[in-house]
Amino acid sequence: MDFGLSEEQQLIVRTVRDFVEKELYPLEPEVERTGIVRPEVGKDIQRKVQKLGFYAPNMPAEYGGGGLDRVTFTLLERELGRASMALGVFWGRPSEILSACNDEQKERYLFPSIRGEKIDALAMSEPDAGSDVRGMTCTARPDGDDWIINGTKHFISHADVADFMIVFIATGEEQSKHGPKKRITGFLIDRGTPGMEVQPGYRSVSHRGYHNCILAFDNCRVSSKQILGAEGSGFDELNTWLRGTRLTVAATCVGRARRAIDLALRHAAERKQFGQQIGKFQGVSFQLADMQVEVDAADYLMLAAAWALENERPDANRLISEAKLFASEMLARVTDRAIQIFGGMGLMDELPLERLWRDARVERIWDGTSEIQRHIISRDLLRPLGA
Ligand SMILES: Cc1cc2nc3c(=O)[nH]c(=O)nc-3n(C[C@H](O)[C@H](O)[C@H](O)COP(=O)(O)OP(=O)(O)OC[C@H]3O[C@@H](n4cnc5c(N)ncnc54)[C@H](O)[C@@H]3O)c2cc1C
Numbered sequence: 001m002d003f004g005l006s007e008e009q010q011l012i013v014r015t016v017r018d019f020v021e022k023e024l025y026p027l028e029p030e031v032e033r034t035g036i037v038r039p040e041v042g043k044d045i046q047r048k049v050q051k052l053g054f055y056a057p058n059m060p061a062e063y064g065g066g067g068l069d070r071v072t073f074t075l076l077e078r079e080l081g082r083a084s085m086a087l088g089v090f091w092g093r094p095s096e097i098l099s100a101c102n103d104e105q106k107e108r109y110l111f112p113s114i115r116g117e118k119i120d121a122l123a124m125s126e127p128d129a130g131s132d133v134r135g136m137t138c139t140a141r142p143d144g145d146d147w148i149i150n151g152t153k154h155f156i157s158h159a160d161v162a163d164f165m166i167v168f169i170a171t172g173e174e175q176s177k178h179g180p181k182k183r184i185t186g187f188l189i190d191r192g193t194p195g196m197e198v199q200p201g202y203r204s205v206s207h208r209g210y211h212n213c214i215l216a217f218d219n220c221r222v223s224s225k226q227i228l229g230a231e232g233s234g235f236d237e238l239n240t241w242l243r244g245t246r247l248t249v250a251a252t253c254v255g256r257a258r259r260a261i262d263l264a265l266r267h268a269a270e271r272k273q274f275g276q277q278i279g280k281f282q283g284v285s286f287q288l289a290d291m292q293v294e295v296d297a298a299d300y301l302m303l304a305a306a307w308a309l310e311n312e313r314p315d316a317n318r319l320i321s322e323a324k325l326f327a328s329e330m331l332a333r334v335t336d337r338a339i340q341i342f343g344g345m346g347l348m349d350e351l352p353l354e355r356l357w358r359d360a361r362v363e364r365i366w367d368g369t370s371e372i373q374r375h376i377i378s379r380d381l382l383r384p385l386g387a
Pocket residue numbers: 122123124125127129130131132154155156157158204212362365366367368369370371372375
């Protein structure tokens with residue numbers, strides 16, 4: 001087994017980290033202070049990433065994307081994860097679920113997303129349907145060749161800057177061996193479609209400037225041509241997509257934890273108390289050692305999961321859940337310890353640490369809570385034993 005990165009992967013890691021440190025870090029204080037990314041700043045990031053040749057790195061090369069394999073893309077996400085997510089969103093990584101587009105939809109949604117002309121947001125969660133996605137009550141009923149949508153989606157990330165939404169909606173019910181279950185269908189819906197209102201969401205402690213929104217549907221009429229994939233195939237599409245996004249969560253957690261450790265290490269080497277560097281106190285140095293062990297473990301788990309997904313291994317799902325669970329919980333511990341090593345200054349917004357610590361909290365919740373990841377992992381272990 002080769003644990004080393006190829007030359008190309010090392011170059012990508014260096015290039016992304018360099019960009020993040022030079023171009024994104026200086027913008028972070030303004031985003032934290034104002035809670036917004038000015039539109040011209042977002043456009044500027046897009047332009048620079050395109051010039052770098054790294055826009056839509058997860059999309060197939062024959063469509064104009066970067067065509068990165070899963071492991072390399074995960075490394076890119078790890079480095080990008082060091083920076084504020086509100087800024088990172090402008091480094092376009094179109095939702096991979098768009099690969100289900102038909103030819104007409106590719107022209108209208110996928111290709112413009114790859115060219116940086118459109119940004120997508122994805123909506124499945126509802127006020128009464130979070131972990132239990134199938135419990136959704138947002139429905140679409142057929143009307144001739146159209147569908148009429150009613151209901152509410154909430155917590156929809158960056159819908160305020162998105163040009164179109166990929167929305168998952170119940171389009172009926174079908175029988176399964178466990179009883180009736182909802183048929184879920186994905187729809188591509190343009191911003192400005194009458195009957196769909198994008199409303200401001202809630203103020204979150206994590207990721208300032210990366211807003212969540214409410215989508216309110218009131219007799220919103222969309223054509224059957226807006227269905228992504230086939231009617232009723234949305235649940236499978238969602239589950240496939242969630243594997244990639246959970247891996248991304250793991251990767252960004254590793255990137256942010258490494259940034260926190262870099263800061264803590266420098267501080268431990270520079271700060272003096274009782275006449276010596278605090279890193280010389282075992283109470284501090286052992287904390288640094290434990291932080292490093294945790295982040296390395298998460299990094300290798302993340303890479304193993306990415307490799308398993310790339311190679312469609314049967315254990316890919318479980319490994320991705322393990323990586324998401326471990327990396328998100330690791331980030332909470334590492335950022336907390338890093339603040340402890342800084343003492344009082346760790347809590348002040350002069351440094352990015354308090355932000356990394358706040359941002360860490362959501363990672364255990366979105367894209368499937370820690371409990372849901374434990375459920376997936378334990379089901380995978382117990383099912384073969386008939387339990
Ligand atoms: C900032 C933010 C941005 C988001 N962005 C998006 C987005 O862009 N698009 C989108 O569709 N969604 C988005 N979400 C929604 C996110 O995916 C959900 O919050 C998450 O899936 C959990 O759902 P919930 O918050 O309704 O909690 P609930 O599902 O109500 O869970 C509450 C608690 O019960 C536990 N629980 C639930 N079921 C089980 C079970 N079977 N076993 C054990 N414990 C269980 C949970 O683990 C949790 O601790 C976002 C959320 C946040 C906070």
